[in-house]
Amino acid sequence: xxxxxxxxxxxxxxxxxxxxxxxxxxxxxxxxxxxxxxxxxxxxxxxxxxxxxxxxxxxxxxxxxxxxxxxxxxxxxxxxxxxxxxxxxxxxxxxxxxxxxxxxxxxxxxxxxxxxx
Numbered sequence: 001x002x003x004x005x006x007x008x009x010x011x012x013x014x015x016x017x018x019x020x021x022x023x024x025x026x027x028x029x030x031x032x033x034x035x036x037x038x039x040x041x042x043x044x045x046x047x048x049x050x051x052x053x054x055x056x057x058x059x060x061x062x063x064x065x066x067x068x069x070x071x072x073x074x075x076x077x078x079x080x081x082x083x084x085x086x087x088x089x090x091x092x093x094x095x096x097x098x099x100x101x102x103x104x105x106x107x108x109x110x111x112x113x114x115x116x117x
Contacts, residue, residue, distance in 0.1 A: 004042050006035045015039040047071035051113075052084050054099060059091030059116040066099060070108045079104040092117045 006013040015029045017039045027039040041047070049071055053063040072080060080103050089099055093116040100110035 002043055004039060006030060006038050008032075008034045008038045015042075017043045019043075046074040048074055048077065050077060050080055050110075052081065054084055054110075055088040056093060056116050057088050057090050059089075059093065061114075061116045064089055064093050064116045065113045066110050067113050068103060068106075068108045069098075069111050072103070072106045072108050076104045076106055080106070080110075084110065089116075 001016055001018045004015050004017065006015050009032070011031060013030050013035050015027055015035060015038075018026045018028075020026060025040045025043065027036045030036045030039060049068055051065070051067045053065050056062060056064045066084070068080070083100060083103055087099055087110075089097075089112070093099075093112045093114075095112055095115050097112045098109045099112060102108070103110045
């Protein structure tokens, strides 16, 4: 059994996820269907949207905030951060610019979330 706090909504339900003998999952403590889905996903395939910053060369700011444009496997976070730490964007950067096409082989892009001139 695993216990997690649901982050789908502000309620923060305390979920208990148990695997049954036939490979299904029982989730208790959820106050909605989204919490049940989150609990099962958190046990079987945890994913996160990654936010960070990248260096900017020649801009009005030295760093630009970025995020992945989708969820990446939680196990790939450190690998993604290595790639992010090695990227330097050249100004100007516009919101939505793709800075890394396929971060850590996940098929997910890293995009700018602020413009830097």
